[in-house]
Amino acid sequence: MIRCVSCGAEYDDDEVIYTCEKCGSVLELVSDIDVSKDIFDGRRDTLWKFKECIPVDESKIVSLDEGGTPFCKCDKLGEELGVNLYVKVEGSNPTGSFKDRGMTVGMTKAMELGVSTVGCASTGNTSASLAAYAARAGSRCIVFLPSGKVALGKLAQAMFHGAEVMSINGNFDEALEAMTALALEKHLYLLNSINPYRLEGQKTIGYEILRDLDWQSPDRIILPVGNAGNISAIWKGVSEFYNAGFVKDLPMMTGIQAEGACPVTNAFRKGDRRVVPVENPETIATAIRIGAPVSDIKALNAIYDSNGYSETVSDEEILDAQKLLARTEGIGVEPASAASIAGLKKLVDQGVIDKGETITCVVTGHLLKDPNTAIDACTKPTEVDADIDTLRKLLMNK
Numbered sequence: 001m002i003r004c005v006s007c008g009a010e011y012d013d014d015e016v017i018y019t020c021e022k023c024g025s026v027l028e029l030v031s032d033i034d035v036s037k038d039i040f041d042g043r044r045d046t047l048w049k050f051k052e053c054i055p056v057d058e059s060k061i062v063s064l065d066e067g068g069t070p071f072c073k074c075d076k077l078g079e080e081l082g083v084n085l086y087v088k089v090e091g092s093n094p095t096g097s098f099k100d101r102g103m104t105v106g107m108t109k110a111m112e113l114g115v116s117t118v119g120c121a122s123t124g125n126t127s128a129s130l131a132a133y134a135a136r137a138g139s140r141c142i143v144f145l146p147s148g149k150v151a152l153g154k155l156a157q158a159m160f161h162g163a164e165v166m167s168i169n170g171n172f173d174e175a176l177e178a179m180t181a182l183a184l185e186k187h188l189y190l191l192n193s194i195n196p197y198r199l200e201g202q203k204t205i206g207y208e209i210l211r212d213l214d215w216q217s218p219d220r221i222i223l224p225v226g227n228a229g230n231i232s233a234i235w236k237g238v239s240e241f242y243n244a245g246f247v248k249d250l251p252m253m254t255g256i257q258a259e260g261a262c263p264v265t266n267a268f269r270k271g272d273r274r275v276v277p278v279e280n281p282e283t284i285a286t287a288i289r290i291g292a293p294v295s296d297i298k299a300l301n302a303i304y305d306s307n308g309y310s311e312t313v314s315d316e317e318i319l320d321a322q323k324l325l326a327r328t329e330g331i332g333v334e335p336a337s338a339a340s341i342a343g344l345k346k347l348v349d350q351g352v353i354d355k356g357e358t359i360t361c362v363v364t365g366h367l368l369k370d371p372n373t374a375i376d377a378c379t380k381p382t383e384v385d386a387d388i389d390t391l392r393k394l395l396m397n398k
């Protein structure tokens with residue numbers, strides 16, 4: 001069953017519907033977990049090991065073996081900050097971001113519904129992922145990208161997997177509005193995160209974190225927030241497993257935004273449950289350069305219901321954290337992902353996070369998604385002849 005998160009109106013699973021017909025709010029799937037957690041044991045570690053908890057037709061699955069991502073204990077960084085730190089590395093998914101978890105379920109639903117064309121607006125990763133899954137499914141794929149604001153790796157993926165790419169003169173929010181209008185005219189099936197099936201895939205990040213901690217909840221999950229689907233999905237996942245009795249506690253959901261694109265943090269500071277859109281969002285972390293998040297209600301509910309928090313970080317803090325994670329722990333992430341680490345650091349400094357807390361930071365996308373930002377942050381390699389004496393001198397003088 002699909003249910004409106006605001007007025008509770010109910011819709012059939014097979015209705016192609018993105019917002020509530022009665023009140024215009026966002027929708028969610030209602031699922032009841034009536035299996036034992038033991039059934040997941042011994043299965044291959046992909047998202048579909050949780051298939052009983054994902055409401056789509058198993059015979060139609062479109063998968064690239066997404067999910068089952070690394071869960072790295074980060075003792076060096078953790079000790080520096082005084083917390084027990086684990087990093088969930090979503091850049092290890094097939095196209096290099098967590099969006100694959102949403103797309104495997106979204107494309108599977110598209111197959112079930114028998115649609116032939118799928119589409120999305122994207123800051124980059126959604127389009128890279130959809131293009132790959134549409135290719136796998138044999139669907140036509142249309143993507144709208146904000147002109148000039150998409151990181152190089154993501155653009156390369158969307159084009160290379162054969163999506164029809166339109167570069168929209170406008171920002172992400174405007175591109176999404178146009179794509180949504182075309183979806184409502186039934187020209188295509190919309191696979192942005194307003195589609196509740198996307199979040200049914202992404203909720204498995206929450207499942208896996210609890211499983212990775214041997215069926216315990218961390219005190220806190222920290223992640224970057226853009227369109228606010230992922231924080232909503234992870235909260236749905238951990239809540240489902242909590243309600244099923246698989247764990248005894250729930251984590252505090254902690255959403256980090258960029259200073260130049262922070263409608264959710266602004267609403268949190270005022271205690272509101274809806275955002276006031278930010279007109280011209282700007283940040284180096286292009287994946288979270290979003291002014292009007294569609295899942296604002298769900299995300300703010302998640303933060304309040306979990307006794308969580310929201311904070312902003314500057315672009316400089318993001319780039320520092322990106323480098324820190326890469327150089328102290330060997331984990332390479334794109335700028336948006338580093339917002340979670342930057343946020344952790346800031347909230348420890350502010351005393352919002354207590355010493356000794358068990359924290360999971362979700363790092364959402366791979367370093368190579370945005371190679372230009374990475375190269376700009378480094379000094380150029382020294383050019384030198386392949387002469388052993390010169391090289392020895394250079395190395396020994398360091």
Ligand SMILES: *Cc1c(COP(=O)(O)O)cnc(C)c1O
Nearest residue numbers: 125226227228229230287364365
């Ligand atoms: C999509 C994305 C985000 C933001 O997730 P939302 O669900 O839009 O809040 C953060 N980081 C990366 C790398 C992403 O691709």
Ligand SMILES: [Zn+2]
Nearest residue numbers: 004007020023
């Ligand atoms: Zn409603």
